[in-house]
Amino acid sequence: MSDIRISGLTKRYARGAAPAVKDVSVTVEDGEFFVLLGPSGCGKTTLLRAIAGLETPDTGTVHLGDRDVTALPPRRRDLAMVFQGYAVFPHLTVAENIGFGLRMRKEPRADVDAAVRYAAGLVQLGDYLDRYPSALSGGQRQRVAVARAVAVRPSVLLMDEPLSNLDALLRLSFRSELKALAKELHTTIVYVTHDQVEALSLGDRVAVMRAGEIVQCGTPMEVYDRPVDRFVGGFLGTPPMNMLPGEVFGGRGVAGIRAENIEASTTERAGALAGRVRLVEPLGSQLLVTVAAGEQDVKILTPTDFPAGDGADVWLSVAPERIRWFDADTERALAG
Amino acid sequence: MRRVLGYGGAALLAGWILVPIWFVVVGAFSTADSVYTYPLAPWPDWSLESMRFFVTSAGVPQALLSSVVVALITGVLTLLLAAPAGYALARFVFPGASAYRLTVLATRAFPVVVLSIPLAVFFLQWGIYDSVWGVAFMHTALALPFVVLMVAGVFAGVPVDIEEAAQIFGCSRFGAFRRAVVPNAAPGLAAAGTFAVLLSYNEVFAASILTLQEPTLPVFVLTGLTQAPLPFRYAGALFLLAPAFLFILLIRRRLVGVGGPTLR
Structure with missing residues (x-):
């Protein structure tokens, strides 16, 4: 158990190239579930690998607890990692895979066996201990990878898009399991993903990255409700935040409004934005309605019994405090 | 037609390589007497005589x-x-x-x-x-x-x-x-x-x-x-x-x- 302090970390893969990670400083609290979120190529995986010791930063330091681990090889850092591609050892059985780290530490056999059984139980692999990975499904292999990481009781657990190779249904169930597991372990977890739903549902805090920098770092609700710039607002949420010209709502700059915060009515209302329904997409629990308002498309979420069909006239209104204002030029949020 | 040509060519190539090798096998596993007969029999008479002769040669x-x-x-x-x-x-x-x-x-x-x-x-x-x-x-x-x-x-x-x-x-x-x-x-x-x-x-x-x-x-x-006798060569x-x-x-x-x- 330890916190992670990263300061001034920069990593370039090639001389002269744009840095993959640019002067990042961030502290992950002890026992926190910390998510690095961003589009592909934003540097989140590089940052994770720098924490792991698989990449050497050009500048900056990494502290785990009181230890400066910047120059230490991965094995001396007391951490574990779950890889995107599982990375289970094909030549070892499930039990040998899970016990690998402990065997490397030369722990007594009985302790290794007990830890393997415990970790395998956590991820429901108890019946598969003697199998080889080739006889397992993708989801089971990822469970092996998680169990292998948990078994060493690391002070820091790193996860690199552990769910992205699983199919949608499995991803959802495994996500809940991971969250439950994290609660049980109380380990500091750094979790990399490009999936904003994963980030919001799992993280105690989410750091949104773009072009090698952390753009915003906060609780899931903070980054969702109060994005610091248009990028974050557009990256989080399904559908992304609507970005409308501010004049429409009597302000300057760009008005960022979440689809679920827009109230639609089929009767004219004072101060409401008039538009016409262009497209209705049933999502099961809600309707995703695209409304053409002037030259703008506005996405709104409505109850399934919303009466307007294609081509119907609707009036959209938003509570002023639900609008997030951005500067038109800098794209930064105008108020804290 | 193409297929016939293709397979025919392949068979020809394979034969070109395999036939001589087959006769080596025949010669190596035949008795000295049958090795010297002409033409060589298409099947070996499964004798280890030639092999033994070869392995024990000085x-x-x-x-x-x-x-x-x-x-x-x-x-x-x-x-x-x-x-x-x-x-x-x-x-x-x-x-x-x-x-x-x-x-x-x-x-x-x-x-x-x-x-x-x-x-x-x-x-x-x-x-x-x-x-x-x-x-x-x-x-x-x-x-x-x-x-x-x-x-x-x-x-x-x-x-x-x-x-x-x-x-x-x-x-x-x-x-x-x-x-x-x-x-x-x-x-x-x-x-x-x-x-x-x-x-x-x-x-x-x-x-x-x-x-x-x-x-x-x-x-x-x-x-x-x-200088070597035929069985030795085979x-x-x-x-x-x-x-x-x-x-x-x-x-x-x-x-x-x-x-x-x-x-x-």
Whole structure:
């Protein structure tokens, strides 16, 4: 158990190239579930690998607890990692895979066996201990990878898009399991993903990255409700935040409004934005309605019994405090 | 029509290779009497007479032993040298990687004939002329280019992330190589090593220049060829052919695309 302090970390893969990670400083609290979120190529995986010791930063330091681990090889850092591609050892059985780290530490056999059984139980692999990975499904292999990481009781657990190779249904169930597991372990977890739903549902805090920098770092609700710039607002949420010209709502700059915060009515209302329904997409629990308002498309979420069909006239209104204002030029949020 | 031509051509090619080999087998497993009959019978009479005659001929056991020792030394040396080179080619992007790859192959374009005489001189000076070591060194040099590329292909087929996982879970870089990469590359490495062994076992030119009193089997068979009786020739030919055949049978799948698709 330890916190992670990263300061001034920069990593370039090639001389002269744009840095993959640019002067990042961030502290992950002890026992926190910390998510690095961003589009592909934003540097989140590089940052994770720098924490792991698989990449050497050009500048900056990494502290785990009181230890400066910047120059230490991965094995001396007391951490574990779950890889995107599982990375289970094909030549070892499930039990040998899970016990690998402990065997490397030369722990007594009985302790290794007990830890393997415990970790395998956590991820429901108890019946598969003697199998080889080739006889397992993708989801089971990822469970092996998680169990292998948990078994060493690391002070820091790193996860690199552990769910992205699983199919949608499995991803959802495994996500809940991971969250439950994290609660049980109380380990500091750094979790990399490009999936904003994963980030919001799992993280105690989410750091949104773009072009090698952390753009915003906060609780899931903070980054969702109060994005610091248009990028974050557009990256989080399904559908992304609507970005409308501010004049429409009597302000300057760009008005960022979440689809679920827009109230639609089929009767004219004072101060409401008039538009016409262009497209209705049933999502099961809600309707995703695209409304053409002037030259703008506005996405709104409505109850399934919303009466307007294609081509119907609707009036959209938003509570002023639900609008997030951005500067038109800098794209930064105008108020804290 | 196309198919007929294609298969016909393939059959012709296969026959061109296989028919002589078949007669070698027939000759090697027939009694001396039937070997001398003309035309040769299409089936062997399954006698070990020729083989026994060959193996017990003066000089053959020593030559066979030399060949095997040379081949094994070659196999081990080649693997030891090719593994790091192949690993580097497979894992690291370094300036001149593709040029290096080309250079490795280009060494094969260098004629052995030109190389052999000066080598013989050097080996004489070093005192390893006419020894298994001299021949093995030469064969290692001959096998290396191919084996380096084969081994690079093998390593490229082992995912990087299991190597990284091994490092995370307690291995040093070399430990990760030993515990995660080697076990998964073992079949491919074995195939590459066997390839070197066979290349050495069947190599005759360099071996004949570098040996005098201690010839390897192909050299011994070649020098005695004109005076040797027919059964000896058949059995000798089979002895030289058989390992390569067995090897191809066993690792056919791994030989396809060596240094090709897996290695960009």
